[in-house]
Amino acid sequence: MSEIKLKITGMTCGHCVSAATKALEKVPGVEKAEVTLKPGAAVVHGDAPVAALIAAVAEEGYEAEQE
Numbered sequence: 001m002s003e004i005k006l007k008i009t010g011m012t013c014g015h016c017v018s019a020a021t022k023a024l025e026k027v028p029g030v031e032k033a034e035v036t037l038k039p040g041a042a043v044v045h046g047d048a049p050v051a052a053l054i055a056a057v058a059e060e061g062y063e064a065e066q067e
């Protein structure tokens with residue numbers, strides 16, 4: 001199991017954080033995602049392709065990049 005750190009931009013409130021968390025945790029291979037608003041970031045636990053994580057976040061309307 002690995003830990004992937006993402007920088008996320010576009011989140012403005014707690015709802016965004018929970019939407020991003022849920023989106024990340026739906027990606028196959030992800031065991032847990034810890035998303036923070038300030039700074040906009042996520043620590044993803046599990047084994048999932050970074051591109052799939054970024055796509056899941058993008059689908060919710062936020063931008064992610066690997067940190």
Ligand SMILES: [Cu+2]
Nearest residue numbers: 012013015016
């Ligand atoms: Cu929000």
